[in-house]
Amino acid sequence: MALHKRIYYGFNGYQVPPTPRATRSPRTRSIPRKRTDENQMRAFDLLATVAGNILLEGNNSNSSSDVSNNNEHSASLEDSFEKEEHNIDKISNAELSSSGVCSKSFFVSELVNRSHILNNCLKERPHAQGDPGSGPASVITTSDCSMKIDSPEQIVSDRNKFLLGNSTRIAGSELSVSKVSVSCKLDCESKTHMKNESSDKGAMTVRNMANKFNSNCLVTGTRNPSVLLASDRSVKFSFNKDHKSSGFLPVDREGVKLGIRDDDENSGCIQPRTVNKAFRSCNGDRIRDSVSSHCWKVNPAMKGDPNHFDADRDRNHFPQDKNNSCKPQLPVTDYPIKKRKLYDYSSISKYSGGTNEDDCGSTPKGSTGNGPTSFMTSTGVTGPSNSSGVEHASRQRRDVKLKIKSFRVPELFIEIPETATVGSLKRTVMEAVMAILGDGLHVGVVLQGKKIKEDSRTLLQTGISHNNKPDALSFILEPNCPPAPISVYAKSPTFLRSRESPKPLPRYTDAQNLVHDSVRHKAATKSSDVPGSNSTNFVESDHDSAPSPPDMSQDKSVADSKVLVAVPPTNAEAQNMVPMRKPKRSESARRIRRPFTVSEVEALVQAVEKLGTGRWRDVKLRAFDNAKHRTYVDLKDKWKTLVHTARISPQQRRGEPVPQELLDRVLLAHAYWSQQAKQQLKLHSEARLLL
DNA sequence: GTTAGGG
DNA sequence: CCCTAAC
Numbered sequence: 224m225a226l227h228k229r230i231y232y233g234f235n236g237y238q239v240p241p242t243p244r245a246t247r248s249p250r251t252r253s254i255p256r257k258r259t260d261e262n263q264m265r266a267f268d269l270l271a272t273v274a275g276n277i278l279l280e281g282n283n284s285n286s287s288s289d290v291s292n293n294n295e296h297s298a299s300l301e302d303s304f305e306k307e308e309h310n311i312d313k314i315s316n317a318e319l320s321s322s323g324v325c326s327k328s329f330f331v332s333e334l335v336n337r338s339h340i341l342n343n344c345l346k347e348r349p350h351a352q353g354d355p356g357s358g359p360a361s362v363i364t365t366s367d368c369s370m371k372i373d374s375p376e377q378i379v380s381d382r383n384k385f386l387l388g389n390s391t392r393i394a395g396s397e398l399s400v401s402k403v404s405v406s407c408k409l410d411c412e413s414k415t416h417m418k419n420e421s422s423d424k425g426a427m428t429v430r431n432m433a434n435k436f437n438s439n440c441l442v443t444g445t446r447n448p449s450v451l452l453a454s455d456r457s458v459k460f461s462f463n464k465d466h467k468s469s470g471f472l473p474v475d476r477e478g479v480k481l482g483i484r485d486d487d488e489n490s491g492c493i494q495p496r497t498v499n500k501a502f503r504s505c506n507g508d509r510i511r512d513s514v515s516s517h518c519w520k521v522n523p524a525m526k527g528d529p530n531h532f533d534a535d536r537d538r539n540h541f542p543q544d545k546n547n548s549c550k551p552q553l554p555v556t557d558y559p560i561k562k563r564k565l566y567d568y569s570s571i572s573k574y575s576g577g578t579n580e581d582d583c584g585s586t587p588k589g590s591t592g593n594g595p596t597s598f599m600t601s602t603g604v605t606g607p608s609n610s611s612g613v614e615h616a617s618r619q620r621r622d623v624k625l626k627i628k629s630f631r632v633p634e635l636f637i638e639i640p641e642t643a644t645v646g647s648l649k650r651t652v653m654e655a656v657m658a659i660l661g662d663g664l665h666v667g668v669v670l671q672g673k674k675i676k677e678d679s680r681t682l683l684q685t686g687i688s689h690n691n692k693p694d695a696l697s698f699i700l701e702p703n704c705p706p707a708p709i710s711v712y713a714k715s716p717t718f719l720r721s722r723e724s725p726k727p728l729p730r731y732t733d734a735q736n737l738v739h740d741s742v743r744h745k746a747a748t749k750s751s752d753v754p755g756s757n758s759t760n761f762v763e764s765d766h767d768s769a770p771s772p773p774d775m776s777q778d779k780s781v782a783d784s785k786v787l788v789a790v791p792p793t794n795a796e797a798q799n800m801v802p803m804r805k806p807k808r809s810e811s812a813r814r815i816r817r818p819f820t821v822s823e824v825e826a827l828v829q830a831v832e833k834l835g836t837g838r839w840r841d842v843k844l845r846a847f848d849n850a851k852h853r854t855y856v857d858l859k860d861k862w863k864t865l866v867h868t869a870r871i872s873p874q875q876r877r878g879e880p881v882p883q884e885l886l887d888r889v890l891l892a893h894a895y896w897s898q899q900a901k902q903q904l905k906l907h908s909e910a911r912l913l914l
Numbered sequence: 915g916t917t918a919g920g921g
Numbered sequence: 922c923c924c925t926a927a928c
Contacts, residue, residue: 814922840916860922
């Protein structure tokens with residue numbers, strides 16, 4: 224090993240401008256759904272300066288970008304895990320249960336290594352599937368602070384694992400919040416279990432899966448859990464034969480990206496979705512939505528058969544993924560090495576108080592005990608890589624490893640009733656933090672007061688090296704979508720100033736799922752004599768939107784908790800904001816277009832056949848209750864277009880073709896209900912005449 | 915808060 | 922999808 228030079232950079236903190244409050248009509252706001260665009264825009268407004276503590280650490284490990292091609296790590300990773308398992312366990316089993324979930328920060332998932340993921344996937348307890356009660360809910364949770372894996376040791380030391388749980392309760396905000404500060408825990412038992420099962424029942428072995436994974440093939444386990452690699456970055460996990468649940472992990476090709484789940488589509492941003500989703504929150508929307516936005520969970524109680532949505536998910540969930548794989552040169556996907564590295568090891572402290580530290584401190588240091596504190600940013604400048612990949616063979620390179628210890632959230636006002644549960648408090652805090660972070664952020668690099676915009680330049684060219692002075696390098700979080708006018712950047716981030724005047728603080732109210740039960744009841748009791756299927760076709764929440772945690776609906780106390788976020792800049796730090804973009808004419812961004820899938824159309828048709836064309840709310844509740852991005856207005860509009868589509872010639876139709884059979888049903892149902900409406904009118908008028 | 919319909 | 926009148 225080479226020398227270990229370590230340079231620590233100071234983290235100055237992180238400031239967020241006031242989050243503009245949505246000004247849209249309350250009506251639209253009331254619909255439980257996400258306003259990603261809104262958040263996106265909000266994200267544009269975010270300008271967070273982050274000074275990073277960067278540890279420059281020399282080592283001569285392999286280039287991290289080569290790792291993904293190195294299957295050899297598969298085995299060693301496993302070994303590492305095994306060792307690791309003995310170290311971990313400060314966390315109460317009650318909390319983590321068999322799921323072995325943990326998360327240190329908001330950065331949900333960076334897929335470190337595919338084999339890594341797979342290993343964890345395989346940890347699902349086999350017997351879980353035998354328990355219908357607990358449900359085979361596949362909970363995919365990820366931890367932050369992922370990093371490229373240069374070596375097995377690194378994994379061990381960083382303890383960032385993906386963990387699977389067999390309980391849906393684990394996922395979501397609860398997990399994200401409550402377990403922010405805990406270190407990862409591996410479930411030895413589960414793991415072993417899974418391994419055995421894998422071999423016993425013909426499922427792929429860990430290594431096989433890893434290998435396949437590495438080769439970007441579609442991997443389908445013959446047994447549960449199965450792992451499907453939907454795309455380069457999205458791994459689909461599905462457990463149990465019922466396919467009641469599934470989840471996705473974004474997988475970066477290089478295994479470096481923040482893997483955050485997005486419930487919502489509307490990320491107009493070209494930023495890798497994984498990142499966007501990570502920080503998404505729903506400003507004007509109900510917490511239910513926003514909460515679920517960071518939930519890597521799948522609701523086992525999901526009605527209907529989500530199966531047929533899988534394809535859609537694969538296609539839509541991470542649309543950019545395709546782009547990425549196809550056009551890696553696109554700025555969107557093209558994460559410059561340095562940026563990627565910046566994400567590495569990143570973690571965000573949820574509580575400004577920094578309880579993380581303690582928790583982190585209690586975590587095992589791993590095999591690389593001599594390393595810096597696990598949460599310190601570290602950069603390693605290595606000598607020429609001994610075994611760099613072919614693509615790098617032509618030139619020497621040094622690796623600069625960055626590890627961001629934490630992002631400090633300056634101020635956070637939370638308003639929550641005393642009767643609220645701790646869990647709800649955690650969720651509320653989560654919401655607030657998520658709101659602050661927003662989504663669509665990317666990291667800007669400021670070196671010696673100058674913002675480095677040339678993403679293509681190497682660190683060496685830029686001047687980032689282990690020779691940097693401690694304060695030379697800092698990071699800022701900034702909107703990444705519409706390239707903000709960067710010209711406003713002052714020479715130093717300390718001069719950054721918020722362009723927008725403080726606005727009313729957005730208020731986040733935790734009010735998810737409150738009415739739905741009763742409403743659902745009501746809707747369920749209603750039935751019509753309309754011909755058609757009687758089975759409720761429940762459209763599962765779309766691929767990227769995870770249903771709210773089951774406990775959320777029960778925790779009524781959450782309903783009135785409010786969070787005030789985006790504190791107006793009051794201190795010097797807060798004023799170091801710079802205008803990032805021109806205020807859009809409206810603060811509400813248009814939602815991105817989300818074409819209905821055939822499955823959704825099917826569900827819609829079925830519901831309308833049953834309920835009619837005048838009860839869109841019921842249709843929504845019936846068939847799209849979990850598709851948070853579909854409002855009843857959407858459904859109504861879709862029906863409108865469906866009717867239109869059905870009436871025009873197939874040649875005139877555009878978009879994904881809707882099966883003629885469905886269109887026929889549309890016309891039929893439409894005619895039927897139109898007739899019904901007329902009859903009703905007639906009856907009414909007659910009755911009135913009689914009176 | 916929903917519905918209906920134009921944009 | 923958005924917007925809004927009307928209920």
